[in-house]
Amino acid sequence: MDSGPGMNSVVMIVHDFPPEGNAGVYRPLRFVRQLQKMNWKTTVISAVPGQYERYDPELLKLVPRETEVIRVKGYGAWQALQAWRSRHKRSQNQNPDIPSDQEGTDQGTFPSWIRDAARNLEAWCYHPDMAAPWIERAVRATVSACSGEAVRVIWATAGPVTSFYVAQAASKQTGIPYVLDFRDSWTISYNEFESRRPDWAVRRDRKRMFELLQGSQAVVFRYATEAECYWRAYPMALDYRKVHIIPNGYEGAIEEFVEPDCKRCTILYTGTLTSYRFETLLDALRMLKDTAxxxxxxxxxxxxxxxxxALRSVGDRLGLADLIETRGPVSYSEVARLQREAHAFLVLGRIPTMRGYELLVGAKLFEYLRMGRPIIGVLPSDETTSILRRLKSPIIADVESSEEIVGVLKRVLRAWSTHTLSTLVPDRKICEEFSVERQTVALTKALEGRPADHPFIRGAVDIPKSLQRYFDEERWSEGSARPGKKE
Structure with a gap:
């Protein structure tokens, strides 16, 4: 479809897009939907994976009809083999409903040392990440999409970082500027793939990140702390004037809180639990059960x-089977149904052995905001805590204190029993600041090369404690400072 009169056009490099349903899909999908409403023509370049991480075809209904989605092969021979092995295992087990976090793994098939060696070999051979096979095809598709009409800008979101490589290469061939959107703190916070890479590869990755930042029209980070980390890590590459702060958010109006009529108070957690800290929460539940x-x-x-x-196993050992229920991944529509049946939501923090864990905020938090229910935080001092405090949420507990967690749970139970849970809901007006409508207005400024409404101020915030000793410029550029490794 050609751009209409006065319509801007953007080509969006989005490796994961519906029917993929992992957590990273929702940010670019929301922007695609809103940009279309704001007189922007959107063309998406996406990858066809060897296998989906979380297949959810219902999400295809959310893609605007006007948006052209160009899909290119996103896997090589090694990923194809892994996908075949995964399908073979599932057919042998006669269980098509294996959770997606178990698909494609070699657990139980090969000895651990063979699996570990295979992961190490991947880290040596794939650059900059496992999505490397799609780069060449995606560049060709992007250049082709830019040739038929007056495309104003190329926008790329990572992960994977290969999306940035595609944008940079296409920009060089077409002369069209590119904008980088950091959906995660790539090269800064812990990443298992990077932790296995040799120092020479890490140095090469950081040199390329320097070039990516330096050559961009604008760079989008989710919050000021993340921007500060990149500014200190790449001070000569990142011009503070082209930094835009656009957090994750939610789409649609905030729902009015109608308390479900149930005999028990249901607290819901959705999304992956891998790398999240839940042990002290279970200790608190055991304490509550013993004392009240x-x-x-x-x-x-x-x-x-x-x-x-893992949570189910620990919970059973602590005698909490009557309080805890677990389920595998479900569709987007089923998650929405469960959210409306819940009295409150739960967010957790990442394990502290992950360097840069303070920067990691689960995308689920922002969808919780749209549902207009109380949000319980069992958290360290991190970005999630900062957001909840900004929202004036009164039910945040220190993850290190089981007693404090018990106190929060009792407060929620008292409000539930007296039908006053609405008093624990985050401030609605502040929540509206995270609406995708507002965020997309901010995004258009980056796409058009205009300055942000709220400029990034260097040095205004501290970097996380887990990263403070890694930003010596010489050690960083040499690759010897490795926040990609665990403690």
Whole structure:
């Protein structure tokens, strides 16, 4: 479709796009939907994977009809083999409903040292990440999409970082500027793939990141702390004047809180649990059960998503089977149904052995905002805590204190029993600041090369404690400072 009169046009490099349903899909999907409403023609360059991480075809209904989605092969021979092995295992097990976090793994097939060696070999051979096979095809598709009409800008979101490589290469061939959108803190916070890479590869990745930042028209980060980290890591590459702060958000109006009529107070957690810290929460539940059994029996904690098996195992060992329920990944529509049936939501923090863990905020938090329910935070001092405090949420507990967690749970139970849960809901007006409508207005400024309404101020915030000793410029550029590794 050609751009209409006065319509801007953007080509969007989005590796994961519906029917992929992982957490990284929703930010670019929301922008695609809103840009179309704001007189921008959107063309998406996406990858066809060897296998989907979380297949959800219902999400295709959310893609605007006017948006052209160009899909290119996104896997090589090695990924094709892994996908075949995964399908073979599933057919042998006669269980088509294996959770997506178990698909494609070699767990139980090969000894651990062989699996570990294979992961190390991948880290040596794929640059900059496992999505490398799509780069050449995606560049060709992007250049082709830019040739038929007056495309104003190329926008790329990462991960994977290969999306940035595609944008840079296409920009060089077409002369069209590119904008980088950081959906994660790539090269800054912990990444298992990077932690396995040799120092020479890390140095090359950082040199390329320097070039990517330096050559961009604008760079979008999710919050000021993240921008500060990149400015200190790449001070000569990142011009503070082209930094835009656009957090994750939600789409649609905030729902009015109608308290579900249930005999137990349901607290819902959705999304992956892998790398999240839940042990002190379970200790608190055990403490509540021991000291206030009458209160504990009114609670029901429902965990839905990948990696719930470990929580279930610990919960069973602590005698919490009557309080905890776990389920595997479900569709987007089913998540929405479960959210409307919940009395409150739960967010957790990442494990502290992950360097840069303070920067990681689950995308689920922003969808929770749209549902207009209380949000319980069991958290360290991190970005999620900062956001909840900004929203004036009164039910945040220190992850290190089981006693504090028990206090928050009792407060929620008291409000539930007196039908006053609405008093614990985050401030609605502040929540509206995270609406995708506002965020897309901010994004258009980056796409048009205009300055941000709220400029990034260098040095105004501190970087996370887990990263403070890694930003010596010489060590960083040499690759010897490795925040990609665990402690």
């Amino acid at each position: 059994s009458a209160d504990a029996c009114k609670l029901r904690l429902l965990f839905v998503g990948e990696g719930t098996e």
